[in-house]
Amino acid sequence: MLEKFTVNMSSFDQVRMIRVYLPKSYQESNKRYPVLYMHDGQNVFEDEGAIKGVSLGLKNYLDQSNLDLIVVAIDLNTEDEERINEYCPWKNGAIAAKVIGHPIQLGGKGELYLDFIVKELKPLIDEKYRTLKDHSSMAGISLGGLISTYAAGRYPQIFKRIAAISPGYYRNQEELELFVKNADFSGVERFYVDFGTHEVSDDQELNNQLTQMIQSIYEIVSSKIADTRYETIQNGEHNYISFKKRIGEVISYLYSDL
Secondary structure (H helix, E strand, O other), X not given: OEEEXXXXXXXXXEEEEEEEEOOHHHHHOOOOEEXXXXXXXXXXXXXXXXXXXXXXXXHHHHHHHOOOOEEEEEXXXXXXXXXXXXXXXXXXXXXXXXXXXXXXXXXXXXXXXXXXXXXXXXXXXXXXXXXXXXXXXXXXXXXXXXXXXXXXXXXXXXXXXXXXXXXXXXXXHHHHHHHHHHOXXXXXXXXXXXXXXXXXXXXXXXXXXXXXXXXXXXXXXXXXXXXXXXXXXXOOOOOHHHHHHHHHHHHHHHOOOO
């Protein structure tokens, strides 16, 4: 079952749509459930209303798997370049400029975005639904993977399991490497990262460079967390058709104990 409602984001002085998936068993029991927070909410559950018309199809997957999990998806900000600003903890640096081909002045609102999730949204969700307050996790795609990785080091006692699908680390590569080297990941139980062999389909050299950047972050993080997984997705591309094919495996890894 999907529920939708809007909440005020005091950090940005705006209203944002929140989409919540409740498992089939939610109405049939009094049990409490772990919560997975996800970004790019329009593209999480159903193709209808998804940007470019293709979603992860997570509602169908969860319905069929009967997984006892609540998923909270936060809609992305479609105004101008605000998605980049909100999902990047730091201003885009020199590596990002090299990858993109020109200097860019974007990013730096990621901390405010996480403040909204931790200080406003999570308390609301914990009050509104029967959640396991100490069993929250986070997953995201591309820049959503960047902010999810940052959340793991910033709030390791809150977000216990993390998935970064085809993460856009390059936007904050320099700062993120330094951050994860110094971060305490002791509260994080599981950490997943993947990247496709054809994310940049027309530039294999750049695809290899991005792969190396992601693996450098993963190697640092995996040295601090006992249970981690890195997957090279053969022929994986940077689109929702490709992401949709593997989201089941990602969720299965994060919640194999449920």
